[in-house]
Amino acid sequence: MSHTNTSVISPAVSISPTPLRSADLLHIADRAAAEVLDGSHDALLPAVWPTAERWSTRIHADDDVDVWLISWVPDRSTELHDHAGSLGALTVLSGSLSEFRWTGEELAHRVLGTGDQAAFPLGWVHDVTRAIDPPGEPRSGPTLSVHAYSPPLTAMSYYEVTDRGTLRRTRSELTDLPEGAPA
Numbered sequence: 001m002s003h004t005n006t007s008v009i010s011p012a013v014s015i016s017p018t019p020l021r022s023a024d025l026l027h028i029a030d031r032a033a034a035e036v037l038d039g040s041h042d043a044l045l046p047a048v049w050p051t052a053e054r055w056s057t058r059i060h061a062d063d064d065v066d067v068w069l070i071s072w073v074p075d076r077s078t079e080l081h082d083h084a085g086s087l088g089a090l091t092v093l094s095g096s097l098s099e100f101r102w103t104g105e106e107l108a109h110r111v112l113g114t115g116d117q118a119a120f121p122l123g124w125v126h127d128v129t130r131a132i133d134p135p136g137e138p139r140s141g142p143t144l145s146v147h148a149y150s151p152p153l154t155a156m157s158y159y160e161v162t163d164r165g166t167l168r169r170t171r172s173e174l175t176d177l178p179e180g181a182p183a
């Protein structure tokens with residue numbers, strides 16, 4: 001007589017560092033973008049948009065999420081980075097962003113235009129820049145995006161793609177600033 005040994009396999013338990021989901025962050029970023037567009041945060045905006053360096057200001061912060069408005073300038077890449085233990089999401093308010101994301105095998109490129117949204121789950125490694133203007137059509141006005149991070153950012157790691165086509169972490173930094181913003 002044989003006994004059947006029944007083992008119970010527990011479903012995978014997802015342990016998230018935040019009660020918010022990517023969908024929540026997309027909604028938060030979208031709502032904050034609408035607030036910027038309707039002038040609710042005008043007091044935080046510069047008199048003149050900086051053109052030499054990326055600029056950012058925090059427009060909301062609580063225990064679970066911080067929300068930033070970022071102005072992007074040409075030729076200032078974030079470098080390849082992650083967001084450590086934070087989920088992220090963005091909404092593009094004006095202009096376009098160029099993103100290279102590590103897929104595990106290569107860098108995949110996409111352009112995020114005005115009104116586009118993107119979510120960044122844990123482990124997302126990307127390099128973001130202001131998209132290049134079409135030839136003969138330089139953009140006037142700032143290129144703006146709103147970013148939401150949950151839990152609020154505490155660190156970022158930076159990466160490079162090796163000659164063997166793998167990803168190598170080059171450094172980690174403690175920071176609460178978004179997208180590798182100049183301190």
Ligand SMILES: [Fe+2]
Nearest residue numbers: 082083126179
């Ligand atoms: Fe990022």
